[in-house]
Amino acid sequence: MARRKFQTLTEPMFYILMSLQSDDRCGIDISAYIAQKSAGRVAIGPGTLYALLGDFEQESVIHCIGVEGKRKIYRISELGRSLYAEELNRLKRCISDAEGGDDNE
Template identity: 35%
Template sequence: MARKTSQLGRFTDVALLVLISLAEGQKHGYRMIHDIEEFSGTALEPGTLYGALMRLEERGWIEPVETAERRKPYRITESGRDTLREQLATLRRIERAGARRTAISWGLS
């Protein structure tokens, strides 16, 4: 069953990138910044990342991991994984529609 957009709130690209990064395993902010740049080519500023982390934590999609170290790692929650799956499915539908429509409009079909 698909969620209503209002339940997801404003789903930003940064939120999606963070969830994808954390789907691989727990990470602290500095590691997320480098991971996100590596897999997406998107260079995030620390303020942008930490704002997204705060919003994702408030929604229950990520949570901090207890550690004795100075850096605070995060992990994705089950709710976050569900949300990520839904968003990726939506992006696949959008990509298919875009590919189909551009092929038609460009005479490639």
């Protein structure tokens, strides 16, 4: 189900999974990573962030590996890594198509 549900990731979804590629993070750290990585271009509000984290957790895209105070710490699953890699490849193909020009010109 998760592969179909997340066949094409939205920009916030993509950046959330990007943030978990190298480190386990809580929601606040995910938000800070995204703001830093995108130089503030991508901003995900708390409602959207925690709704997406809940959806990802429900579909086993990420797992909660612990709680520190009120903060849940998330780790990306193999499914999550696969979804991220597929989306990254899709985006690279889009860029390649755009940079390749129009064959009909």
